[in-house]
Amino acid sequence: MSKFGTLVMGPAGAGKSTFCAALIQHLQNNKRPCFYVNLDPAAEDFAFEPDIDIKDLISLEDVMDEMSLGPNGGLIYCFEFLLENLDFLTEPLSDVTEDYLIVFDMPGQIELYTHVPILPELVKHLMRGNLNINMCAAYLLESTFVIDRPKFFAGTLSAMSAMLMLEMPHINILSKMDLVKGQVAKRDLKRFLNVDADLIDEDTERKSTIKEGSKRIEDPGATENIMGGESFNRLNKAVAQLIDDFSMVSFLKLNAQDEDSVGAILSYIDDAIQYHESQEPKEPKDMDTGMMEGAMDG
Numbered sequence: 213m214s215k216f217g218t219l220v221m222g223p224a225g226a227g228k229s230t231f232c233a234a235l236i237q238h239l240q241n242n243k244r245p246c247f248y249v250n251l252d253p254a255a256e257d258f259a260f261e262p263d264i265d266i267k268d269l270i271s272l273e274d275v276m277d278e279m280s281l282g283p284n285g286g287l288i289y290c291f292e293f294l295l296e297n298l299d300f301l302t303e304p305l306s307d308v309t310e311d312y313l314i315v316f317d318m319p320g321q322i323e324l325y326t327h328v329p330i331l332p333e334l335v336k337h338l339m340r341g342n343l344n345i346n347m348c349a350a351y352l353l354e355s356t357f358v359i360d361r362p363k364f365f366a367g368t369l370s371a372m373s374a375m376l377m378l379e380m381p382h383i384n385i386l387s388k389m390d391l392v393k394g395q396v397a398k399r400d401l402k403r404f405l406n407v408d409a410d411l412i413d414e415d416t417e418r419k420s421t422i423k424e425g426s427k428r429i430e431d432p433g434a435t436e437n438i439m440g441g442e443s444f445n446r447l448n449k450a451v452a453q454l455i456d457d458f459s460m461v462s463f464l465k466l467n468a469q470d471e472d473s474v475g476a477i478l479s480y481i482d483d484a485i486q487y488h489e490s491q492e493p494k495e496p497k498d499m500d501t502g503m504m505e506g507a508m509d510g
């Protein structure tokens with residue numbers, strides 16, 4: 213029997229918990245059951261009570277107090293502890309049936325998605341082990357980043373890093389689209405959704421025009437701020453180039469306050485899961501068993 217799930221990821225404040233709540237509401241409205249797993253050991257207020265809450269295993273606050281760790285080190289400790297106690301997830305998830313969508317609400321610490329090799333192990337356990345959950349990652353990035361292009365490209369790089377690291381069906385989402393409506397021309401928005409690396413060059417040119425056109429810059433630091441600094445520009449260009457070379461990130465739009473928008477994202481998640489499931493090679497073990505059964509029948 214297959215199980216289905218989505219791993220909702222992204223930097224702090226990207227709108228993960230809001231999206232999870234909107235998704236659960238949408239599923240309920242459509243009479244589709246949902247199983248909600250909170251994996252953020254610092255999360256406090258929930259619109260829907262989680263069916264599994266990592267805080268029942270370990271809380272970030274306790275770890276920070278007892279181990280004298282900061283929020284980022286504490287989070288890594290919590291996840292390492294979770295990996296040592298995977299039964300905490302396995303047991304309740306074993307009984308979830310295929311009509312459910314399992315929604316995993318993840319923390320916002322960016323190192324989880326960039327270089328710490330914890331999530332690949334967790335995903336392997338969920339997708340490959342006895343649980344055998346068919347999953348799609350949903351990586352959220354805040355759409356207001358489009359007004360700060362270096363920030364947008366840095367966020368896009370973190371999304372790409374998660375895609376490469378986790379090797380699972382994956383969609384990227386620009387969240388809070390209601391906040392950018394009207395502020396970015398449609399043509400420009402398309403270039404953000406399909407991640408056009410030229411956007412960063414144009415940004416540097418735009419900032420240099422501002423600098424040259426500016427008659428009264430009294431503080432040299434102010435010039436540095438406007439320009440971002442030559443090395444900062446080069447770094448941003450390299451990041452944009454890297455994203456362009458891989459050519460694997462594009463974004464879907466989400467406004468969590470609009471149910472149609474949430475429903476559209478759910479369709480993408482369902483499609484990605486189904487497509488991946490249809491491409492999965494058959495287990496050689498099954499074939500062996502089938503052949504043996506056939507032989508015995510004969």
Ligand SMILES: Nc1nc2c(ncn2[C@@H]2O[C@H](COP(=O)(O)OP(=O)(O)OP(=O)(O)O)[C@@H](O)[C@H]2O)c(=O)[nH]1
Pocket residue numbers: 222223224225226227228229230231252255319320321387388389390391466467468469
């Ligand atoms: N306008 C608008 N605000 C949103 C939307 N989604 C989330 N927000 C707001 O953005 C803020 C952060 O949202 P959360 O859902 O807590 O973000 P998160 O990614 O779970 O945050 P962390 O748990 O800190 O990583 C909250 O104030 C939300 O109300 C949206 O679609 N539109």
